[in-house]
Amino acid sequence: MRRTPHRWTAAALALGLAAALVPTLAAAAPGDVVVRESFDSGALPAGWTPVAGTWQVSGGKLTNTAPGTLSRITFGTHLEDFRAEATIRFDSVTNSSRWAGIVLDTAPGGAVPWSQAVMRSASTATNGIEFAQRTEANTWNVTDTAAAPHDAGTGRDVRVAIEVHGSRASWSFDGKTVLTTTKLRRSASGVFGFIADGAKISVDDVVVTQLEPLPVTQPDGALPLTVAHRGYSAVAPENTLAAVEAGIRAGAEYVEIDAQTTRDGVPVVMHDNTVDRTTPGTGDISTLTAAQVTALDAGSWFSPAFAGQKVPTLGQVLDLVRTSGSTLLLEIKGPETRAETTRILDEVRSHGMARQVLVQSFDEQVLRDARAVAPEIPLGLLRGAVDADPVATAKAFGVVTYNPSAAALLTRPDAVSQLNSAGIAVMPYTVNDAATWRKLADAGVDAIITDRAGELAGWRSGHAAPSVSISVPGELRRFVPAPVAVSARDASSVSVTLDGTRIDPAVPLDPRSLAAGAHELVATATGPGGTASASAKFEVVVDVTGVRVLVAEAGTRPEETATILRHLDAGRFDQAADAVRRAGFAPELERILLADLALIAGR
Incomplete structure (x- = not known):
């Protein structure tokens, strides 16, 4: 048993942070909201400064007007310990690897260097979530990456929250912590910002809260x-x-x-x-x-x-x-x-x-x-x-x-x-x-x-407890194989199960062989420091197109395929089920087709 932590009134020393014994000079106190902005005025708020690209307020949201390179806007004041939150949506991207996010420490004028927490539109990629630095030499230093639980995609709101204590930070994607770092580069006077690269984005409901500093002591169980x-x-x-x-x-x-x-x-x-x-x-x-x-x-x-x-x-x-x-x-x-x-x-x-x-x-x-x-x-x-x-x-x-x-x-x-x-x-x-x-x-x-x-x-x-994350799109359709993204640290082995049965995570999931409805993936990482597990749930969604694909790919006699598809197109799902029973499909495929047709028919 280590302690009931005492919290100092300046930034923490642990994990590369500093602490002090006197109150911070900032006017805000821990728990105070320093920035709250919903962009309802129709104009850029006072103190929000575009430093690259064109930014405006449109439809009650902050937007950059074109998917340019490193579009940036700065705002706020310097804080050592804070939580920065925003709802971010990709409106369009030049390709799925483009990214956007929150700048955590930058000069008010946007000059290098700066530190950022960003996501790609294809955020389930192994580098879909990042902590990174733009260096004095105008090069990138990506310190930490992970995969998100689902793709941000385009046209979808994602609630992003980054909690920072000095050079330590955690990244939350739609309420789930997906990445941590101890390598956040900080300055003595850096402010906040938003950034987009090759993406047109919308930002809303920005909240920055000053936090209590971390204690100088390490958490229970942490290695020195x-x-x-x-x-x-x-x-x-x-x-x-x-x-x-x-x-x-x-x-x-x-x-x-x-x-x-x-x-x-x-x-x-x-x-x-x-x-x-x-x-x-x-x-x-x-x-x-x-x-x-x-x-x-x-x-x-x-x-x-x-x-x-x-x-x-x-x-x-x-x-x-x-x-x-x-x-x-x-x-x-x-x-x-x-x-x-x-x-x-x-x-x-x-x-x-x-x-x-x-x-x-x-x-x-x-x-x-x-x-x-x-x-x-x-x-x-x-x-x-x-x-x-x-x-x-x-x-x-x-x-x-x-x-x-x-x-x-x-x-x-x-x-x-x-x-x-x-x-x-x-x-x-x-x-x-x-x-x-x-x-x-x-x-x-x-x-x-x-x-x-x-x-x-x-x-x-070598002795640290391992960590692991796993992600997959939340909804799978019969005709679209789905990659499984698994990321682990301090692990000597990682195993993945689907509904309790071990699978090879390098092989994309084949929704054609899965029952309709909910499924769960579990990743277990084992290392010298112990074990850790993470899970991701998804749903196989049934529709007429999926049944058509299963029937067409089954390779049964053309006349029987044509009969089933004709019934499907006409909405005669009971007759389609009867035709499936007569077609001589493999037993497992027949079971899946009949179950899908029953769901489509509302039974």
Whole structure:
């Protein structure tokens, strides 16, 4: 049992989100509707700005007037935690792979980069639902895809809802969650929008609601998040831009670095108080200028391949992390004066990253100063041992994470549940072996600090509970085979049953062999982390055309086929049934035809 979650009043740290201890500056409070628009005025609402293509209000809906390329309109204000909903309809598409949806974070003027949640008109395709980014280079980065329960098609309203907490988001299609991500790229001031590519769309009933931030602690049963210690320091020189970028690319939700200030007050990134171990220079950082420190090669000691990697400034690391989706776990090395701590925190603030940085330290005075100087930046307490009462200690320093050594924590595993129950996350350091990862996961820790970020992320994937989705068109007609879309993650095997009988999902469903009425598909995914299942229901719809196709394809004698079709065309369904009985069809086909004719006749 982990906790009753405490919810902080800024964006969450978990899964790459940041948290804070003071109320958000936004005027809206959690639960407040920030945008509600039904387009009843007949004109574009104030603050809605077309940035590509032509947009107008017509018939009480927002529309783009032609299916152009990347038609976009922006609106609203920046929120970290929100739910954005709208009813979206494809009026026409240039082809079934065209798409439209909600822009979740974009500059008000529509410039790159931006993040979006979109659907294709053929939304049952394996990539029918997407989270994607338009990058600074005007290229696409599709981070997550899934299939919808049914095709959006054209002329059909779909209720789209996207719930966002920092870089974490979930995608809901007509009330069903179909996709989640932890990789949503966010900015400090991005707003909302709608987008369409190769599609003419209608949008109505737009609602944006501010949400309560997620708790810093992980949900019950979740595997620990990855903290890349000094960056991905097993594959790149510690505390360099190369190591930070490697940690981000490895999927680490947190990237940990060490910061301290030079003689002239510039925060630089290095673990030791001296530059001797990881550079060719000598001397204490506090006695050197920033120019002297940042000119030093910090990569050659690790490998000639990293020659030329300089000691980075904190500002350079912040720039790299800001749009990555990861959170920076920033250790302030002690002792630092209050003025030096302030300079480090001011650097975080000047980059607009108070919600994407967690400051930690062994130095208690550093934490006291940080809390006084920048109360909006969340704090973590580093400990070599576990305090007698870790909850009381954590509360005394006002921290959101308590980060002891793993060896000490494993002698007191009960401390994890105590801290989690108080809303305080636990992130032990520095663990590089899978056996200990397993012990810490069993203890319920929220994240693990490791030199081997990629390996931990891979271990977690191998031990994560699998997920699976399955979709098929909601109505099938006798003469149209239907593809089954199955998507699974963290699964070693996936099986699919139709009404309890196992089938090959790669083979389209053949409605000619199915009874009229309701059917159910169930997909079961099995992996190292357990099993998961999902279902999709559909209905085989009966009509005269379907019976004609079944009769025509059966290959019976031409005169008997002609007799049955003549009765069908005349609406003589009882006579058609009698002719079916005399025709000598295969027993299963005869059963289906007679049942269909009875339904058509209303019996």
